[in-house]
Amino acid sequence: MASSAMVRERRFVQVVAIVLALLVMAPFLWLLQMSFKTNAQVFAFPPALIFTPTLENYQALWTSDFRRSFVNSLVVAASATVAPMLLGVPAAYALSRWQARIAGTFSLWILASRMAPPIAFTIPYFLAYRHLELLDTRAGLVIIYMTFNLSLVIWMMRPFFDQLPRALEEAAWIDGASTEQGFWRIVLPLSTPGLAATAILCFLFAWNDFFFALILTRTEAMTAPVAVVNFMNYEGWEWGRIAAGGTMVMLPVLFFSLLVRRYLVAGLTGGAVKG
Amino acid sequence: MTQGHLGRRELTLGAAALSVGALAAPPVVGQSRPFAGQTLNGAAFQSTFFEYVRAYFPEFEEMTGAKLNFNTQAFPVYNQRTDLELSTRGSSLDVINVTFIYSGRWIGAGWLTNLSDFVRDPNRTDPAWDAADFVSGAQSAMQDAQGNTFAFAWEAGAMLMAASRADLMDRANIRMPTTFDELLAACDAIQGRENVSAFVADQLHHWNWIPYLMGMGGKVFRDPPGNLMPALATPEAIRAAQWYAELLSRFGPSGVLSFSDDQAMRTQIAGRANFRTQAITWLVPLAKHADSTVKETVRYALMPAGPQGNFPGSNSHGLGIPIGSRRKELAWEFIKWALSKPMLNRIVSERGYPSVCRRSVITGDAFKSALTLNGQDVASLYLQVLELGGRSGYMKYRTVPVFPQVGDTINRGIARIATRQQDAQASMRQSQQDAIQVLQRAGVALDAE
């Protein structure tokens, strides 16, 4: 008796969950399907749920300036991953092993700089970049992306290193290895899951940025999110193309985000919460 | 000598000229491809003019050897980005559109290159190009107090009225309205027939509403450019705001308050909205655009007049060179080319572009025949409006350097009334307050209210 009630309850939960999942996904799926429609089909009323899809929106985008902004996004996001990792991973290791009491004082600084409204950085960076001729450059974007990615790397990797027992390195030290060699040969290889997750998160946050790119780029270094909005404003309301642009901006990161879903909360809170 | 060898010499010459500036003998376009290998970066807001000229870009590229990288964006987006870009005095743009409402600001801040030098220099400009041919009303916004020119006008926007569904009007026995009251009555009669909205406008109320404000006896500033005290809370302004906001909310299509220029035009082109009062550039496509479904039923007229007179808006936009550009010579070549008599005549006759600023073109036959739309002589309407604007200078309010900020308070004020957040009096009083605050923040000295 109790078990059949439980089975019914479980079935009920499953059905509710599916319905909710469809509801939550509906807006996203609507954009996706719109990207395969021509303008005429988009405006057709009632809207056809079954239609012959077309790739012309994607083709039009790929042969336009959008492609360059897409490449910009790739380059900038990749650089804004590599640079913070290079700087931050050793720092995280050192903070983990060094029994530094200073770690506590940094927490507020790190968290506040990640939580600050972007405009707090955009104004001084805009003013400074004017003089440094870094406006509309990819390097300029990478630098400002470090404000959130560098601290992310440090604060994400430190718990990973914390989890590795010092005994492993100490054994290597006793064998005559330097600290550096211990780091390179023992600790890093064992931390590859953490490194991978952190790198992916860095890439995501850099890719997704809109505000910094909006203000600090014009034409040369414009990234994909800004490009989509740019042509959205005047493309005569070519919704098919807008949807295709939006889809192209989200697909590269969607897959990778779901790969690192275990670390998403940690990433979004700057490492403050494990989730 | 091979062509390549000749090209390199020209390139060195061109580079030397650019780096030394006006001292060196600038390259003459008569020689082939003097600017080979360079890229000219241009930007403007999206407008039919640039669509048309873009088709001829390959000719310019062939002639100069340079590559053209011309970017267009929506009107408010373009203005914001260019304003930011100019404030950096950077070199990423070589040719820009000098928007009417920003011309005072940009010229006053010293962000544009003085083109009078270019014009006067016979090495740079063939006198036959005829800089004096540009209509003075259109050029006045592009000059500073000393008479130096900072841009040459490519559009003289003259506000007219267009009705896309003259068939509906005929059936309801309505003529084109000539007064505000007649407009209201006409809208009332048309609204809802065949699912058509009687009126449509874009959300730039600080441009679209002003003729109605002035027609009812109001004004934006007390006496620009000297006395910049805003006059947005006078009884006339309140009455005009109330009237216009009601026009939009009663007769505009759903969501009209968020419409851009382009959106409003497309609504009219598709025959889903009837009346619009806007610059001629946005109205001519009703008769000429490929997607237009109302080519046979469009009708044009002067804007309706208010009890205090007819003040159709007229503005001008020009092409200028940012002060930080590193390719000023090439940019000047582009401006000369795009605004030359042959080019403008061509665009008029081949594409029917209506808003040219050269007197010789406006008074020519090509213009007249190109602007005979659906059997109506729109060319003479256009000239009428240009003359009206020049006569009493009522458009001066727009070239005040702080206009963009004040325009924003006007936009929000009208939007508040149209969405019934506040009544007209409260909303316009608030706009007045906001405008005063904004002017003070910009360092403008205002006399007491």
Next chain:
Amino acid sequence: MRNSRAASGAAQALAAPAGAMGAGRGATRARNRFYALCVMPSLVVLAVITLVPAIYLFITSFTPLDLTRPDTAWNFSRPFVNYREMPADSRLINSLWVQARLSFWTVLLQLLIGVGFALLLNTRSRFIEALRTVFLIPMVLPPIVVAIIWKVLYTPDISPLHLGTSMLGFVVPSLITHPDWALTAIIIADTWQWFPFTMLMTLAALQMMPQEMVDAAKVDGASAWQMIWHVTLPFLKGVLLVAGLFRLIDSIKAFPLIFILTEGGPGSVTEVTNYYSFLQAFNFSFLGYSSAITVVLLAVTVVMSWGIVRLVGWGQHGE
């Protein structure tokens, strides 16, 4: 890795005399030097790219900087004019109210929906695990794409919502130009985007709930609802507080949705303080005034971050 290589050279040179054991005082010093060298570059970079701009922002807030007027740069003649203007700026006060309403409703709804979904999905079937991944999608989409999605949904011509309701017979006005509904429209979009965050945090906490608690309650004969109310929710209090605080800070940053959907309108109904500051800085070039507003926002952010750090006990070793 240049620094580490230099460090290793130094470390080895110093370690060698202490013998192959590597356990002497020299080795420890060398090790500490290595650690310092690992940390220094990051610290310096972080200081330069975050602290220096913050100070620059602070300084700029004391000038009436306006890029069209060169005389306003570094003009400290009236240092507090921006701050004194702020209470008199009715549009700023309005933006604070709008922000308060937006933050209140988005945090509340995200907590409710997030917790609700977490309670629902807190079973160990593989099917539910897979479904959980689906629910994450709104949160991982680029915010600008979320804004575009909802722009489409709120445009009457092409939106399934409007088309659906019109097929059912009633006409829904365009929400984003309606003064009563514009903010709600944004709240809905924002909640859709971020409820997975609270959901994730709650799920993680639920999975750490000690089984004894659950069993004890069941032995006492508690029904499912009583269990949730008297056992689960009190247990989740801490997590909900932290999640709510995070969402609260994040809600101050709301930008893409407002930029794409309403541009602060109609009127100023959806103009939050962050957006107002953006307009002042990048539409009107009133950078000095905008800096002052931003400094205030930043101060609020720092205070709230401090709250989180205390709550979570973050930064202490071995948390």
